[in-house]
Amino acid sequence: MENRNLKIIGSTLWVLMALLAVFDAWLLVNSKFVNSEVELFLYVLLCSIFILFIIFRLLSAKIKELEKINDGIMHVLEKSEERRIDAEHIKNKIAMIIDDLPEGVLVINKNNEVAIINKSAEKFLGADRREVIKRQILELGGIPAVKKIISGLFLNYKIFHREEIKLDDNLILDLTVEPLALEKNNIARLVTMYDVTKIKNGETSKNQFLSLTAHQLKTPLSATRLSLKMMLDGEFGKITKQQKNILEKTYKNNESLIFLVGNLLKEARTGEPENSENKSPVDLENVALPVIAFYKDEIKRKKIDFWFKVPDGKLPEIMADGEKIKMVIQNLFDNAVKYTPPKGKIEAGITVRDNKLEFYIKDSGIGVPEDQKEKIFSRFSRATNAGESKTEGSGLGLSIAKEIVEKYHGRIWFTSKENEGSTFFFSLPFIDNQ
Amino acid sequence: MKKNILIIEDDQFFRELITKTLVSGGFGVLGAIDGQKGIEKAKESKPDLILLDLLLPNIDGFEVLSSLKSDSNTSFIPIIILSNLDSKDDIEKGLKLGASAFLIKSQLNSNEIIEKIKSFF
Numbered sequence: 269m270e271n272r273n274l275k276i277i278g279s280t281l282w283v284l285m286a287l288l289a290v291f292d293a294w295l296l297v298n299s300k301f302v303n304s305e306v307e308l309f310l311y312v313l314l315c316s317i318f319i320l321f322i323i324f325r326l327l328s329a330k331i332k333e334l335e336k337i338n339d340g341i342m343h344v345l346e347k348s349e350e351r352r353i354d355a356e357h358i359k360n361k362i363a364m365i366i367d368d369l370p371e372g373v374l375v376i377n378k379n380n381e382v383a384i385i386n387k388s389a390e391k392f393l394g395a396d397r398r399e400v401i402k403r404q405i406l407e408l409g410g411i412p413a414v415k416k417i418i419s420g421l422f423l424n425y426k427i428f429h430r431e432e433i434k435l436d437d438n439l440i441l442d443l444t445v446e447p448l449a450l451e452k453n454n455i456a457r458l459v460t461m462y463d464v465t466k467i468k469n470g471e472t473s474k475n476q477f478l479s480l481t482a483h484q485l486k487t488p489l490s491a492t493r494l495s496l497k498m499m500l501d502g503e504f505g506k507i508t509k510q511q512k513n514i515l516e517k518t519y520k521n522n523e524s525l526i527f528l529v530g531n532l533l534k535e536a537r538t539g540e541p542e543n544s545e546n547k548s549p550v551d552l553e554n555v556a557l558p559v560i561a562f563y564k565d566e567i568k569r570k571k572i573d574f575w576f577k578v579p580d581g582k583l584p585e586i587m588a589d590g591e592k593i594k595m596v597i598q599n600l601f602d603n604a605v606k607y608t609p610p611k612g613k614i615e616a617g618i619t620v621r622d623n624k625l626e627f628y629i630k631d632s633g634i635g636v637p638e639d640q641k642e643k644i645f646s647r648f649s650r651a652t653n654a655g656e657s658k659t660e661g662s663g664l665g666l667s668i669a670k671e672i673v674e675k676y677h678g679r680i681w682f683t684s685k686e687n688e689g690s691t692f693f694f695s696l697p698f699i700d701n702q
Numbered sequence: 703m704k705k706n707i708l709i710i711e712d713d714q715f716f717r718e719l720i721t722k723t724l725v726s727g728g729f730g731v732l733g734a735i736d737g738q739k740g741i742e743k744a745k746e747s748k749p750d751l752i753l754l755d756l757l758l759p760n761i762d763g764f765e766v767l768s769s770l771k772s773d774s775n776t777s778f779i780p781i782i783i784l785s786n787l788d789s790k791d792d793i794e795k796g797l798k799l800g801a802s803a804f805l806i807k808s809q810l811n812s813n814e815i816i817e818k819i820k821s822f823f
Contacts, residue, residue, distance in 0.1 A: 483757060486786040490807035491716040498719065498812055503726060526808045591790045 281321045288314045372441070372461030375448070380405050383456070392441060392461050393417070417443060417459070429677065432464065440468045478536040485529045492522050527602075534595050534668050549585035549699060550593055552618050552625050553578050559597045560616070563605050570610045577617035584698035586625055588676045593696075596672050596680075599665035600629050600692045607633030608689075624678075625698050630691040636684040644682070645670040669694070705823055706730040708749035710740030710766060711784070712758050716807070720753065720784075720815070727816040737761030741769050744776050751822055753815075754801070756785040756792070764799060771800035780822045784810070 291310070366373055372389030376382060382400045390397055393413040400408055409415045413435050429445045442464045448456040496519040498504060500512065507515065560576055567574050586593070604614050612632040619626045636644055645666050673680040673694045684690035707729045711717040714735075721731045732747055734740035737758040744752060752770070756763030763783065770776040780802040785792070788806045796804050803818060 483786055486808055487713050487716065487757075490786060490810070491713060491719060493808060494716070494719050494810060494812065498723070501812065503722070503812065530808070 277324070281317070281324065285314075285317055285321060288317065370463070372459075372463075374459040374461070376405050376457045376459065378456045382408070388463075389459075389461060392435070392439065392463070417441075432468075438465060439463065440465045475536040479533060482529045482533040482536065486526065486533075489522060489526050489529060493519070493526065496522060531599075531665060531668065547587050547589055550588050550590045551583060551585055552593070552627060552696075553583055555590050555594050556597050556616070556618070556627070559594060559601050562598070563601050566605050567614070570605070570608070570612070572605070572608055572611070573613045575615040575617075577615065579618070579620060583618060584620065584625060586676070586696045586698050588696065592672045592675075596669040596694060597627065599669045600627075600694075602665060603692070604629050604631040604633065604690075607631065609633070612689075620698075621695065623697055624695040626693055626695040628691055628693045630689065632689040635686040635688050635690055636682070637686050641682075641684065645680070704728065704730045705750040705819075706732060706747065707819065708732045708734065708740070708743055708747065708752045710734045710737065710743075710752065710758065710763070711755045712736055713755075723812040723815060724819070726812075727819070729819070737763065737766040740766050744770055744779065745773070748776070749779060751819055752779055752781045753784045754781050756783060756787050756796070764795060767796065767799045767801060782818065784815075 288310070366384070367386045369386055370388055372392045373384065373386040374382065374389045374393075375384035381402050381404055383402075385393075385395065385397045385400055389395070393411060395408070395411050395414060400411075405414070416433060416435060431443050432440060433443055434440045440463075442462040444460045446458050446460075448458050496515055499507060500515050500519065556576070601616070604616075608614055608631045614629065614631045616627070616629040619628070670680050673696065676696050678694055678696035680692070680694040682690055682692040707724050709717055709720050709724075709731060711720065711733070712735050717733050717735075721733065724731045732743055732749060734743045738761050740752075740754070740758070741761070743749075754763050754766060758766070761769075763785065767781060767783075770779065770781065777800075781800065782803045782805060783796045783801045784805050784807055785796075786807045788808075793804045802822065805815065805818065
């Protein structure tokens with residue numbers, strides 16, 4: 269409306285100015301009527317109107333510009349309000365999606381308070397969000413499931429952490445904890461929980477079958493072993509040299525079968541769901557010593573120069589199932605002793621590096637050929653030159669070792685040169701008592 | 703006087719081998735092929751020592767062990783477990799229930815078994 273009025277005023281002024289110009293011209297042409305005072309007055313009037321017109325045009329242009337700016341601002345405000353509403357919708361949708369996720373989600377803020385807990389997490393942990401939101405996670409130890417997850421997750425690990433936890437017979441969770449903001453000593457954590465009960469129960473049935481089969485196999489193999497040993501010892505009468513030779517080979521083959529079946533059993537046990545109650549602080553040296561004792565006779569028989577080195581003082585402990593860590597050390601020792609020739613050298617030891625304990629075993633054995641290095645930790649993998657060393661192996665040992673070490677968030681690796689020897693290492697994070 | 707050993711073992715071949723070893727070592731030997739018969743024979747003949755397998759038909763070795771150790775007529779008899787169950791849990795369970803020793807079948811030599819048994823007399 270205002271624009272229309274301005275246009276009418278502007279047009280009127282144009283017409284007025286034109287009329288004045290015509291009138292002025294007429295006065296100039298008819299000079300007999302010219303009176304210098306009248307002429308001056310008319311000129312002044314004409315100029316004033318012209319100046320007024322110019323000012324008016326400038327003002328109306330400015331007003332138009334301001335109106336445009338105003339429209340722009342209004343548009344931006346409208347858009348940002350729309351965006352705010354959209355963002356609110358998206359936020360609500362995300363909150364709803366998180367709440368309805370089949371995975372449990374728990375967010376612990378930097379003050380260790382529960383910031384978010386979704387429905388699945390409530391169900392898994394048997395917790396009510398009205399009672400846990402804004403509460404200190406460490407104060408919630410009264411809820412048994414929460415107690416189980418906080419023990420390892422919040423006290424010992426400040427980095428990404430993954431763990432399988434058996435809360436009861438009907439619930440096994442695969443749990444991950446990751447930092448949301450990395451500030452020293454001030455880390456918010458996102459805990460995600462996956463229900464892996466069905467998968468694990470399937471694995472358990474498979475492992476139970478494997479375990480049972482392995483045990484059934486072990487009985488006749490043990491009887492065969494004992495009978496061969498008795499024959500070799502002459503308990504069933506004197507045997508010829510040729511008979512002895514054959515019996516010794518049969519005995520060795522039987523021993524290999526027992527070792528293979530033993531590894532199948534270990535494989536079955538490794539796959540068992542981790543129960544957090546099986547884990548306890550483990551002194552790596554105390555786990556290694558019985559393994560060394562077990563191989564002592566063979567080391568002596570092969571006249572191997574053996575060293576075991578540990579740093580002075582008490583070593584930090586790792587959080588694990590000691591039996592499984594023993595399996596790892598036993599498999600590494602088994603390879604080292606097997607593949608090191610008589611009068612060779614083996615050095616084992618433990619070192620402390622950063623926040624990890626590192627175990628190593630170095631041998632002067634056959635080594636791993638370059639083209640075999642990649643698959644040495646794969647199941648049933650034996651280096652092509654391993655068969656030439658007249659020793660028996662199942663090819664399961666290193667795969668089991670790797671599986672166990674990685675289960676406890678560790679790393680296993682090796683360096684090797686064919687015909688010179690290998691060094692196998694594994695490292696595991698030790699318990700942070702600070 | 704000859705010491706009598708009761709072997710509770712379902713694998714006939716293994717039982718025969720152990721029997722031969724024990725007889726050679728100067729012991730008298732009784733045999734039982736399952737847990738139930740083992741309990742009965744232990745109560746009836748009161749052997750000087752029992753060699754007990756764990757994976758047995760009907761009543762397993764752990765139950766046999768509990769039963770014999772909770773009965774005052776047999777609780778004094780030393781029991782050595784002879785099994786291929788070699789996990790820490792099984793060994794701890796066996797010793798907790800009252801077994802005097804735990805031997806792994808697949809690592810056994812006849813000399814060792816004789817020495818172990820003799821250490822109880």
